[in-house]
Amino acid sequence: MSFTYFIADLHLSADRPDITSCLMRFLEEEAIKADALYVLGDLFEVWIGDDNVTPFNTAIAAAFKKVSALCPIYFIHGNRDFAIRHTWLDKAGMTLLNEQEVIDLYGTPTLLTHGDELCTKDVAYQKFRKKSRGWWWPRLMLALPLWYRQRVADNGRAESKKNQKNLKPDIMDVTPEEVVKVLEKWGVQRMIHGHTHRPNIHTLSANGKTATRIVLGDWYDQGSVLKVTPTDVLLQSHSFKAN
Template identity: 65%
Template sequence: MLPTTYFISDLHLSAERPDISDCLFRFLQEQAVQAEALYVLGDLFEAWIGDDDQSAFNLSVADAFKALADTGVAVYFIHGNRDFLVRNTFAKQAGFTLLPEQVVVDLYGTPTLLMHGDELCTRDVAYQKFRRKARGWWWPRLVLALPLSTRRKIAENGRKTSKQNHAKLSMDIMDVTPQDVVKAMETHQVTRLIHGHTHRPAIHALTVNGQAAERIVLGDWYDQGSILKVDPNGIELSNQAFNFSANE
């Protein structure tokens, strides 16, 4: 069997969508367990308000990933815009190795840049301003010092505001800025980039430093199980991996 690495992102897990979490659990038990590594590229949760939110649902997710990690599969996590408050407590519970926002890994001989991808959407100026604050040192500390109930209300209000703002923005503004994609790849000296965030699964061909390159975008899990499989023979991006019937 060929060595295999899987990538997922933008699952947006919540207790209100058991169909998504059920599909994740099946994927971890039936497919990911056969891999050597799994990378979660952010927005695993619809909202993460702190590692002290030890709800039954959050613990069930942690247990599922930890069971996978305990089989010997390396599980890596990059923060997204919905779960940038994940810290070491949850990472340990889930068996995650936390990675920096941008990291280059060797995928069977191809240096590959990994990120969530929200930093590439630079035309959304208001969001980038918030991102700089949210990823700084003082804002997360301030938020995490608030009572859990207060953080829960803030997260709910934030989701509502986000939906309203997205309804007003053009699709181009919410997508990556092509020049910044190339710049990031040139900075890291790679010809392959894998990211999520935009919810537009696709494999894009481009040119970086005069060389043929590719940008692989993972899809969200609202209506599909979007999974990227990489092995020494190539890549496979699947957007219809599961049947999302909660009554199966």
């Protein structure tokens, strides 16, 4: 049977080999059988530039590249890895999509996005998002030395973790009105996104009809995968322990 996989929020880093091992098993044993694989952002915990070539991110690119020979792979930027550019994506065999992309998923128009733009109640983050996705800030940052970018990234992560402790749960989740607004902007009844780390399938109303919002899970404690077939939608978990 035909099927397509969706993953997001893996937050890969060299100090979490359990996540990496789970991903490698998924790529080698499952992803190669799919019609397509979509990576909806935050593949890495942090990305400071394609020129930061390390054995770790080189190995990740090689693993995806191997899969891409059998299964097309598509990528959407997340809030952690928006600095990924075509140099690394080409090595990984990935095709970059827009931040919001509508695809024909077995006959159902489906909007794909990382999802951070839907969390409009987090005003401070949305201000940073607007700046970081602009034309001048990324160019400025990527022109700086690697060591300085790493320091900025480390400080940013520390500040983010500190701020998240003081945020109410609803602020870190999507704004329902924004979800409806985006669905109606694109004229679709189904959305798939990550970012919130709250895997679920929600039913709502948009465009005067029933709509579906599918949320991908993170990979902190297990591999979280969405499998879509022509007739079904399945949120799956993959254990970090090898069988």
